[in-house]
Amino acid sequence: MSYSERQAGSHFADAVPGDQDFDHQETTGAVGSYLLGLGLATLLTVVSFFVAGTTLVWTPSIPVALVVLAIAQIGVHLVFFLHITTGPDxxxxxxxxxxxxxxxxxxxxxxxxxxxxxxxxxxxxxxxxxxxx
Missing domain, CATH: 1.20.5 (Single alpha-helices involved in coiled-coils or other helix-helix interfaces)
Incomplete structure (x- = not known):
């Protein structure tokens, strides 16, 4: 079945990944999502190094702060890069x-x-x- 035949029918669910038409707005939104994730991941990494190497933070709270930042980093990677959400799909x-x-x-x-x-x-x-x- 050619692309034009498939487009004439309403069976887009049968298309293989990579065979769909990409809308420019969708691509721009996806890149924006990745860039936002990259920015957040970089910020969390810099803050982790700052917390670990500074004397401005109360010393016994550093491991707790690093664990919280690590969990936030995991969340950023899951949502922005792996696209794991709680949606029905x-x-x-x-x-x-x-x-x-x-x-x-x-x-x-x-x-x-x-x-x-x-x-x-x-x-x-x-x-x-x-x-x-």
């Missing part, structure tokens, strides 16, 4: 993201559990020294 993207977060959390918890268990079950150094003699 992005359900699969949100589910894939949730599954990825679940896998990362399982790996982190499992690693911490294994390392804690191994540390707890290790023989104290003085007992190990007596075994080698």
């Amino acid at each position: 992005n359900t699969n993207n949100v589910l894939a993201l949730a599954f990825g977060v679940l896998i990362v959390l399982v790996l982190m918890v499992g690693t911490i559990w294994v390392m804690t268990t191994m540390n707890h079950n290790m023989m104290p150094m003085d007992q190990m020294m007596h075994m080698h003699q």
Whole structure:
């Protein structure tokens, strides 16, 4: 089916990605969205380096501030670059993201559990020294 035949019919949902006509306004809006995301990501990175390297911020609050800035950075990347939103057309993207977060959390918890268990079950150094003699 040629492009003109497909255009005559109303079956645009069957078109493959990259086969649609691009409107100049859509392209300009997409570039603007990417530039806004780039600006926000750069700003958050600069602020993170500033917070980590300055004495103007209360020292015990620096890790908390860095975590908050990291979460904001993740949000900027998800929305502006990966286009993951909570809209009805992005359900699969949100589910894939949730599954990825679940896998990362399982790996982190499992690693911490294994390392804690191994540390707890290790023989104290003085007992190990007596075994080698």
